[in-house]
Amino acid sequence: MKHAVLVLACVAGFARGEEAVGTSPVPPEMARVEGGEYLPMFGDRDQPRQVDPFLLDRLPVTNAEYLRFVRDHPKWRRSRVSRLLAAENYLAHWTGDLEPGPGAPADAPVVNVSWFAARAFLKARGKRLPTEDEWEFAARADADRADATRDPAFLARILAWYGKPNPPVLPAVSNAETDLRGVAGMHGLVWEWVRDFNNQTVTGAARNDASLDRSLFCAGGALSATDAANYAAFMRYAFRSSLEGNFTVTNLGFRGARDLETNINP
């Protein structure tokens, strides 16, 4: 099932001519996201942000993939990880250090992982976390449109997921909705870490950062938002700003990104 989705998605990608000439081939597990301008939820509304083209994992990282990582990197096992890098509930839903168990099916997204852990995982694979801008830019897409955020039905679907309780066991990543680039599960599966999760609205550990007040509490939230009716985006920004780097959350996973490598042959 997963395989079939990937193949179709690749075909779709080629058909849309997203494979630019002059770049290295896109790895099969990733999709190319053409960059562009976008207006982030918070920021100067006269100053759209430029997002450069980048590669994004088609799927979030699964328990099976994460298990291989902790096998190879013992210091990231649950019993050994530093508390500075991952809080007590790191991989709390796994049965043991190397046994994900029934609460963490192999093909479900891995959750209860810290930002530090996600970074280490991706670094070992030559990847990185997407930036908040990259993630938000890519997440505007649905199956037909690169930017569906003007469609109230699209936002309502996302919001409906945010309003539902977490299932006790997360579903397989392959069941997630796929967008026109072949990127699946950006909405409706798990929250995802971004590289600068605390960059936009909170700086460092400063919970009393003044911009946080303006951005995220009560009606203040509406003042600096570019689209006060986009509740779905509000919730992602609010969620991210509640986090610190060693936090782990039962429905927070991640996926990888990579810069485009320009094909410079000597």
Place this chain on the structure above:
Amino acid sequence: MKPFLPVLIALASGSLVAAGQTTAPSETEDVPLKGEEVAILTDPPNVPPPITRKHPTRVTVELEVTEVVKRMADGVDYTFWTFGGSVPGKFIRVRQNDEVDFTLKNHPSSKMPHNIDLHAVTGPGGGAKATFTAPGHKTNFSFKAVNPGLYIYHCATAPVGMHIANGMYGLILVEPKEGLPPVDKEFYVVQGDFYTTGKYGEPGLQGFDMEKALEENPDYVVFNGAVGSMTGENALQASIGETVRLFVGNGGPNLVSSFHVIGEIFDRVYTEGGSRYQENVQTTLVPAGGATICEFKLETSGDFILVDHSIFRAFNKGALGILDATGEPDLVVFSGQKKDEVYLPEGGVVQAIPSDSRPAAAAATKEERIAAGKIVYGANCAACHMPNGTGVPAAFPPLAKSDYLNEDVDRAIDVVLHGLQGEVTVNGDKFNSIMPKLGLSDEAVSNVLTYVYSEWGNSGEEVTPAQVAKVRAARK
């Protein structure tokens, strides 16, 4: 900070009198803080016991945020976000000048980060930023309860409207240091408006509808988080003679409540939950994000109905609760219906009373028929024929030991079905009056006549619905 400013201005202008008028020293003086305790928290409609200590203390409050699927109405569920598992959240009761050590725990299964803004807190955000808590975390801060009063608390995480719309609010009472006057019963009632993907009553698990929330067009306006949260067996219970205090909040997110209790006049209303009260109030406004304290003595018994007097909300959206006051009614305070006479603007013809469309459960035995008939009699007949069937001399004929009644059952049925006009002789006395056509069902007629025949020395005849139907058909 605020109290100092007028004092400084007063000193600068050399007017000590003005300074004295600005702050009454007795209001701010208090005994030193002593000891510590854990706050008793209650779910609606219950209120923690009054605070009896005469000094401020260090109070520990722990609230757990959970996202739970609960009943909104029969057959309708909703994913509520709660402070402590219920809507509204736990009632918090502290004393003025208490130092509150507050911990907010966000359950690991939560999808959202949450926080709490307590309107009782003096300080930026009311605690919101100090308690911004990711799922599976807990945060702590402390505050001094400077101002007495009844205050709303709510989640203030963006988008705040949605967090409130999902039920994240409750009340915190800061008792003044002299305490509140003692009452017999205290209850906790909070109104909220809800925006569901389906219309009112549409069954199943309903999602939050953002469009309806933005348009401020709720499907549900309810007390304590659900339709029927305070009706039937959940009705608030009190007794005649008791004094009742309602702590009423309005979580909103959008609507202002015109809070009213049908059949009661509030003896005292601490407007907006503040320190002064207005007396003899019928309906009081409770703003979204605000509260009020209503007190009243139950001078008689019966059902008193809590409503938002923006009345379509009560009738069609659920904003209805019942306070059941038990005891023998005081008929001087309220007699109940004494008379229902036919009003005859057009002169004397038999009038029809609109029929009661509620289907009555069929009586299986004569005993059941008599029991049901007694109720019908009380509602339709007793006003004229009197509760004991004696009638009123020269006005309404007696039913007790009535020759007219006992000598012809079919005639009696006909009279109940179609009314009666003109002179009749009953037990030797002449009556010339009009009895209206009552519009009762066959079942109800058979019940009421069987009851009447079973009482007051009458024949004991059982009248069946079939007999009634026959008489009804004969006239057509």
